Amino acid sequence: MFDSFDLKLLNALQEDSDRTAEELAEIIALSSSAIARRIRRLKESGAIARTIALLSAEIVDHRLRAIVRLQLHEHEKAGDFTDFRNRLEARDEVQLCLEVSGSDDVMLLVACRDMAEFNDFADSELAASPIVRRYETSFVKKEIKNRPMVRLDERDA
Incomplete structure (x- = not known):
C-alpha cells in the first residue's frame, strides 16, 4: 500500500504539515514535484484524512x-x-x-x-x-x- 517514501512523507507531515514540498524533499530525498504528487495522491486515497491546526x-x-x-x-x-x-x-x-x-x-x-x-x-x-x-x-x-x-x-x- 505504501512504499518507504510514502511512510517517511506521512511521518514528516504528521510532525509538521506546514512544511513546503521543498523542505520535505530535503528530508525524504525526492524532488519537490514528486513530493507534491505523493501528497496529492495520499489525500485523494484517504490516507491523509484531513489537515488541522493544533492550538498552543x-x-x-x-x-x-x-x-x-x-x-x-x-x-x-x-x-x-x-x-x-x-x-x-x-x-x-x-x-x-x-x-x-x-x-x-x-x-x-x-x-x-x-x-x-x-x-x-x-x-x-x-x-x-x-x-x-x-x-x-x-x-x-x-x-x-x-x-x-x-x-x-x-x-x-
Whole structure:
C-alpha cells in the first residue's frame, strides 16, 4: 500500500504539515514535484484524512478539560447507541470519543469554557440520556503530552 517514501512523507507531515514540498524533499530525498504528487495522491486515497491546526497550550489550558468514563445499560438497542454517539459527535465540547473495552463502555475527552458549561453538557447529554447507566469524570490538571501522531515504519507498508 505504501512504499518507504510514502511512510517517511506521512511521518514528516504528521510532525509538521506546514512544511513546503521543498523542505520535505530535503528530508525524504525526492524532488519537490514528486513530493507534491505523493501528497496529492495520499489525500485523494484517504490516507491523509484531513489537515488541522493544533492550538498552543496557552490557549487550550484556559479551558476546563475532563476525561469522562461512561457505562451504558447492557441491553440498549443498537439504534439508541447510534443516536447517542451521533449526538456526542455533533457536540463541539467533545474532542475525543472512544468505544472501549473493560468496565467502561465509552471514554470522552471534553473541553468546556468553565464548570457551568461542563455541567450543562453533562446534564443534557449524559445524565438525561436513558442509555447512560453511570458516568465518572476526572478533570485534567495539566497537559503533559499531546502528540496525535502514529509513527509509521516498514510494517505499515
